[in-house]
Amino acid sequence: MAAGYLTTHVLDTARGMPAPGIKIALYRVSGNNHKKITEAVTNADGRTDSPILPQGKVKQGHYELIFFCGDYLDQHRLSTDEVKFLDQVPIRFGITDDEAHYHVPLLLSPYGYSTYRGS
Template sequence: MGRLSTHVLDTTHGRPGAGMRFTLFRLAGDARVKLAEGETNEDGRAPGPLLEGDGFQAGRYQLVFQVAAYFRAQGVALPDPPFLDEVTLSFGLGEDRHCHVPLLVSPFGYTTYRGS
């Protein structure tokens, strides 16, 4: 069966994004169904798989990361309003295998990719 995981890298400080809140949604038509929420651990990773086994299904998903709250907690002075408040990654899952979605982020930019 497949598995979905994520982690955050804080590119401003050059370290894992420990303590960043996130929420995973499945998109069903116009609705968003919350599947999981949590906080990254000391390695910047979700504490376990976000989806696995029978919960891993083909479809459209969103991961929402609370970027501004994280950087404020790190002591970074952000403008009001912050340039990046939440980062929403929308992606599709279609294959029955491990999919890893990392977020590399600073207060003013981010990147992601499909990992394995």
């Protein structure tokens, strides 16, 4: 069984703190097909309570995390526009080693975001 797993978290860079209460959906992507694998919500530390893709479930291929940020930005008065600049943030990435730990965080502000492969 593969020992690799996938984790994520969300940091609110505008407020300088973790971002709790953000729903995250994980999809496996093949061409134009998206298969939803799971969803989770960030906790007080901005992380999911367990790996979003646990050991034994990681397979090589393409994935997409979708972070549903609009409600969070509204709740913290970081977005005042009726039409949000950022509402859902997709991050598509590849997994090449099903034995590795992949960490894909989201650094979020009202008008921009970034990510990286963490550890």
